[in-house]
Amino acid sequence: MTRTLPKPFLAQPIAHRGLHGPAPENSLGAFRAAIAGGFGIELDVQLTRDRKAVVFHDYTLERLTREAGPVRMHDQYELGNFSLEGTEETIPTLPETLGLVAGQVPIIIEIKDQDMHLGPDIGPLERAVAKDIRRYPGDLALMSFNPHTVHMMKELCPGTACGLITCDFPEEHWGRIDSKRLAELRSYDSVNACNADFISHVVNDLDSGLVAQARADGLPVLCWTVRSVEDARHAYRLADQITFEGFTPA
Secondary structure, three states, X not given: OOOOOOOHHHHOOEEEOOOOOOXXXXXXXXXXXXXXXXXXXXXEEEEOOOOOEEEOOOOEXXXXXXXXXXXXXXXXXXXXXXXXXXXXXXXXXXXXXXXXXXXXXXXXEEEOOOOOOOOOOOOHHHHHHHHHHOOOXXXXXXXXXXXXXXXXXXXXXXXXXXXXXXXXXXXXXXXXOOHHHHHHHHOOHHHHHOOXXXXXXXXXXXXXXXXXXXXXXXXXXXXXXXXXXXXHHHHHHHOOEEEEOOOOOO
């Protein structure tokens, strides 16, 4: 099977965590705004105590809610009552979000690493996502920083594009992961090992050898996170599509 990404994902910019501001990131309001603007949607999912997928970026609640502690210490119903940034928006479940989007725009789901070292200790979140998306009628793709997750999702969801999120993995930002593992993740071998259908690479490292190899192999290249018109111009010279926030692409 050809490793690729459906054309709708390459046809329009992708709103990072939805089109947030004034609506909070990863909220139904942010997703409605993205749909109204005709943009694709990128969102994140985390695992709850009752092993459900909820739409939330961080591993802990403090930055976006008045609550504290890990997301995974709460069940989906508790999380659904937590206000996002003091608004009426609350943490949505993945099924709620898919029901809202309903194929109106493409959607990319980032499955947050649950191993915490980008290793093989995964499974519950991946299976929850696979269950939730099984009958989704629209354009949907999956991605993760963890190659083990990408490999598992390709087995659980045949026919759904699954991509690897890549970057230069600076040790000052990824200190919890040992140097040998970081070197593996910087290598194009990590892309081939999980048979990724596309990559999403950090915007300030698009001139890397990994990106060049992906393009040479015909893999679609997305990038993250573009925050200005100037960065978008640079990104489009080396990537097929951008994930953006903080401005509205032309």
